[in-house]
Amino acid sequence: MAPKSKEQVEKIRQKSTEQILASALELFARNGFHNTTMRAIAAQAGVSKGLIYNYFDSKDDLLQQIIENALETGDVFVENHQVDYARPVESIDKAIDDIFHLVEQNPDYWKLIMALSMKEDIVSRFRNQIEKHGVRNLNHIKTMLKALQVPDPRMEAMFLAALFDGIMLHYIYSTDEYPLEEVKSHLKKRIHALVPIKSSKKDPVV
Amino acid sequence: MAPKSKEQVEKIRQKSTEQILASALELFARNGFHNTTMRAIAAQAGVSKGLIYNYFDSKDDLLQQIIENALETGDVFVENHQVDYARPVESIDKAIDDIFHLVEQNPDYWKLIMALSMKEDIVSRFRNQIEKHGVRNLNHIKTMLKALQVPDPRMEAMFLAALFDGIMLHYIYSTDEYPLEEVKSHLKKRIHALVPIKSSKKDPVV
Amino acid sequence: MAPKSKEQVEKIRQKSTEQILASALELFARNGFHNTTMRAIAAQAGVSKGLIYNYFDSKDDLLQQIIENALETGDVFVENHQVDYARPVESIDKAIDDIFHLVEQNPDYWKLIMALSMKEDIVSRFRNQIEKHGVRNLNHIKTMLKALQVPDPRMEAMFLAALFDGIMLHYIYSTDEYPLEEVKSHLKKRIHALVPIKSSKKDPVV
């Protein structure tokens, strides 16, 4: 009957919070936001409906936190993949490897994030954050391409961003097996091809 | 005195049906499926709630018909853009011009269609149709690329499809002005660059 | 384009009225009053919904007329089966034969009437008429039994009325074949047994 210590309480809180978020994410991804009930989230998390409201203000708040987490993941990714000007090609290759890896590790999560980022009501609520995120990503790509001395880096960055999102879309929603590895290789080859050949005897690459 | 003639009735039915479909589309696109009420659709269409059920079985049926219309539009597009083997480059250029035009003409509509095609509950309900549609589109692109004698047409078609969808995504959800014309030109240039140079002194294009 | 004669119009009116009533009866019997829509009645009758309202004030009115017809059928039956004091046994036998025949001829109809006569909302609306009908039937049976010089005709009439209604109930709702003929014979035998044996050596029968 001794009162729990502050650390114990904190640990419990964190565990519950994480379970709830994970359950919400999985169900939102599987069934969509509106087709997921608080009852279902609670059941999946193994807690009561009431408890969710101890940690989150509302169902919308749950969604908001999930999205913020995703955007933060993006921030961290960008932070961790600053271009190394000494070896720009390796930099961008690693970024591509890592981002594909991220998606392959947790496709449900990214499926949800993509679906959510297309729902008008979500978009309008998080417009600022999503917009900022998009611009930052685009700039990051542009910076990388500049480091590679690619001509017209702005347009190429837009293409690359679109291409990546399109690939993700198709990967995520294809019913058959999507040849993600093959696509990744092809993507790298394409980017390498963009790099101008400096005083080299190598053949041009298409 | 006499009851309305068959033609009169048919005209009335068609007008109501169209108004309802248009209103549903607009509201689904603006607010999402679940955030659109039948009451709102009826108000927008200038009819009563009840009338919608004279023409559609349910809210879901309304959605289904919208999606079917979209898929049919896609079918017609493919049908009307068969490659002309005598002038394959012009063929593909025209297809690109036309599809961009289509989207620019009715961005709301295609925004809805894209958003819908990402919702798990929609996808699972229309999986077969959407899948078939996707495969057919991919094959159509592949056929065009083969006509251009592009190497590895399968992978290039996947890239092109992904690129196009990614561009649409960004165009549709960008808050700022999206340089669609510029992107379109760049896209064509890229495709032209894929064409192998036959017995020509022209420089290779990246 | 000559205007229809009054007789023609009257014939048309009567035909429509009858078709509508017959359709309503059949559907009410098959599916119940509340599970029958005006649309269904119109379809079954081969007329438009609107036309029903030319002849009947409302769905309730339709029901009312059906019930009134049934009660009137009962009146006619009683009228046509007055006891013949010269041959009372034959009188009652004929009444039994005829009423069983009536039910066998149109079981749906009587099923509806029985079901309706048990619905509280119907009963309360037609309470007076149904009550009057019941009392009149009971009195009719009592009169017959008196003609047969049955002891305690009041109680025997109550039994006979209950027995008849119970038999109808079981006949109408039995899924298997109900041995109606056998039951009818047994019923007659029972009634004959009630008749006191005059100037006879036979033992009295209870």
Next chain:
Amino acid sequence: MAPKSKEQVEKIRQKSTEQILASALELFARNGFHNTTMRAIAAQAGVSKGLIYNYFDSKDDLLQQIIENALETGDVFVENHQVDYARPVESIDKAIDDIFHLVEQNPDYWKLIMALSMKEDIVSRFRNQIEKHGVRNLNHIKTMLKALQVPDPRMEAMFLAALFDGIMLHYIYSTDEYPLEEVKSHLKKRIHALVPIKSSKKDPVV
């Protein structure tokens, strides 16, 4: 602080369930199934509309449970009135006393059950159960009559079942006072009369 104990919760659930069932029964009996709204049931039970759906799947489910309870009451009755072969007459007399008592105790309830068992949509949904119930009752009566060595027990059982249902019908729907006690006595007398007189010189009575 602590959540409610299991017992507390169970008690609350049971109380609510019972209140809802009782209210539904009363209103169904008074106004009929279709003329009773969930709103009315909730008001009568003193709970919110929503709560009903915590305990019952639908309005139909509510009805189903009421009917199942009634059929179960019948089962229990049969179970508790097995014939005592040493004293068959007393057995059947007690059964008659008890079943009349049951109905007199709760006429509304049995009125509903009878009305429900005549509605086509109900009958068709519960046909199997109701049929089984009817056959079992008939067999029970037959068994009792056999114990009494009544001739033709099959037909007599059918008569008795019909007679009882008919009496209930008239009792339940009579507006005036129905002489239930008198009818009960008469019924017993009739049954006694069916018993053959053993070791007697008297003739058998039909």
Next chain:
DNA sequence: AATGAATGAGACTTCATTCAT
């Protein structure tokens, strides 16, 4: 006489949220 498109009240049902325990 006849049609059927149109209406809208009102039914059933769902579910995010609250709160007593």
Next chain:
DNA sequence: TATGAATGAAGTCTCATTCAT
């Protein structure tokens, strides 16, 4: 911290009835 019974606003859908033609 944790529970789940309870609420009620709001949604989808039905259908008797009206009315212009």
